[in-house]
Amino acid sequence: MTARVMVIDDSMLVRRQVSAALKTPGYLVTEAVDGVDALEKLAGLADTKLIVCDVNMPRMNGIELLERLSAQGSAVPVVMLTTEGQPELIQRARSLGAKGWIVKPFKPEFLVATAAKLAPLGA
Amino acid sequence: MRVILLNDRRAERDAMVRALPQDTYRVEAVADETAALAAIAREAPQVVVFSAPSKGGQDLARRLRGGENAAEAYLLAIVEAAPANKELSNLISAGVHDFMRRPFADVELLERVKAPERLLRWSRSVSKPCAFDFSTALDVTTLRAWRNLGQLVAEDLSEMAGSPFSVSTGYPAHLGADAACASIPMSLAGDQLELRLSIVADTPATKWIRETLLSDPTAQESTMRDALRELANTAGGSLKRAALSESITLTTGIPRDDSTARFPGKHLCWSLKLEGGAGCLAVVGEVRSHTNQRISAAQLTEGMVLAHDIRSEGGVLIVPAGSRLTATSANRLAAMLGPRYFLEVAPAA
C-alpha cells in the first residue's frame, strides 16, 4: 500500500530532498512549485494524504494556502517545511489547521516520522 | 522609551507596569495628575497612558499635553467598557492618539504602547514633521546575528550538506566575476533598510552541489542554480532566526540568481571551505537603504513589504507590518482597501 504526499516548494532542491526522503519508505510524491500550482493539482488528486509545504513562495505563500484549504474544508493534514522559526507564525499556522512545523535544513528521519504519524502507509 | 502611566487604580496601575518589559520601557507610574505633570516636566516622555475620568477626560488630556515636554508625546487613554461616543471624540479632539477599553489584557497594552514607533517610521517616510521622534534607525552592523553571519550560515549549511565547513573572514580571492551567485533580499521595512545575503560558489563547489546535494553529477546548470538559490534561502533563514533572538524581525524575500560583479554598500564577507578542498563558498552580507514608497492599495504588487500594520476600522489587525506581499495578498488587499487607501511599502524585493 502507498500513500500520496504533495510537496510544495519553489525550490527544486527541496522538492527533490523531500521526494528522496519519502519515496524510500514507499510514499508516492507529487510536486508543486507554489500555492497556486498546488491548489490546481490538488483539485485533481483526491488521494493526497499529506501536504508538506514551504511558507515563503511567490504567487501564494504557505500561510495563504492554509487559509484556502481551511476555507475549502480540506481534511488533508499539512506540515510546514520552512526556514522560518517565528513563534507567532507557527501559532498562526497552527490556528489555520497545520499539523506540524519543520525548520529547514531538515533531518529526513523527522520528515519520515512525521509522515508515518500523519499519513501512515497501509492505512 | 519613557512611558508615564497615570492611573489612580493601584492594582490596575501595577498590572500595567508589570506588562511593560523593563529592558525596553522606562516606566514611571503615578496616581494623580499633579505627579504626572511633575514627571513630564522632569523628563519628556514618549508615551503617556492615562486613565480618563468619565467626565473631564478631554480637559485632563489637554492639561497633560499642555506641559512643555509633552507636546509631542503619544497619548493613550484608558476608558470604561462602554464610553459614550461623544466622550471618545472629545478625547481625540483633545489630542489623544488611541484608547483602550477596560478590562484590557496585558498584551493589548504592550501592543498599543509599541504603536508609536511604527507610526514614527511611517511619518518619516512621508516627510511629515516627526511628531514623536525618539527612535534611531537600526544599525544592523551592531546585531550579533549580523556580525556572526558567516558562522551561522556555515552551521546550517553543514546540516544540509552533511559535512562541516571551515569559516574564515574575507572574500575568497580566487572567485571571479563569473562565479555562480545567488542572493536573497531581506527587508526591515520600517527602517527603510534592505539586507542582501549572497552565496557565491567556485567551480569545485558547483561540482559538489551537483554530486552531494543533488546526487546527480550530470545535473544541468539550471538545476545547480536552483540548489544555490536554496543555499541562499537557508542562509536567509539562519539570519532571520538569529535576528529574532535580538527582537528584530526581518522579512525574507524570494531567492534569485545574482551577479558577483557588484557588491556595493557596506558588506561583510566570509569564506566557507568544504572538507578536503572540495570547494569554497563565499557568504556576502550587504546593507542597503532604500526609500519607502507611499502608494495606493490599487498599486500593490508581489514582493512589496508593508512598512506598517493594516488594521480594520475596529482596530483588528488584518496584515502585520513586515509582511511580504504575494500576488494573492496584493490582489486581496487592493480589493479590500480600494484605490483611495494609501500605504507605505518597501519596494519589491
Add this chain to the structure above:
Amino acid sequence: MKSISPKNHPDFELMDHHLMDVAVELFAAYDVPIEHCLPPSEEGLGQETYCMSSIGYVGNGVKGVLILAATRAAAEAWTSAAGGLECDLVDTVGEFSNMLLGRLKGRLLREGIPISLATPMTVIGDGLRISVAPGVSSWQFFEGPGWHLGTRLDAAFDPDFRREATPAAPAEAGDAILF
C-alpha cells in the same frame, strides 16, 4: 464549597498545583507564612468573606478566571505587610490577586500554557457569594496568622487544547514540531 473536580484534567491539575505553590511563594516574599489548609467551614470562608477580587485570563484554547476571596483580617494584614501604604483594602486585595496570577502566568509559560491577563475587579461586602463556574473549577484555602484566604481557579478548555512545545524562543534549524 463545590469544586468541579479536576481529576480527569491533567492540565488543570497542573495549573491548580502551581497556584498552590505561587500562593505560598507570594506571601513568603512579604514574610507572611501561609499554609494550605482545609476549608475553614462547609461554606469555605462563608460569612467571613469580605473582599473578592477576580482576574480573567485567556490563552490558546483555555480561558478562565482566578478569584481571590479574603476575610477582612486578611486584607488588613496584607496591607500592613505591603508597607501599610495609604490605600484601601480593596486596592490591596486587587493587587494581591494581580501578583498571584502574574506569578502563575510565569509558571504556566514554562509549562507551555501562555496566558494573557486582564486587570482585576474587586468588590467588598459582607457574605459575598459567587456562582458555580462553567468548565473546571477548584477552590483552595490557605491559613495565615489569624486569617484565611481562598482562591478559586476556573478554566474552560477547548476540546483540542494542547500545551505548547516551544512557547517563546524561535525554532531552530532541524526542529520539528507536531501540533
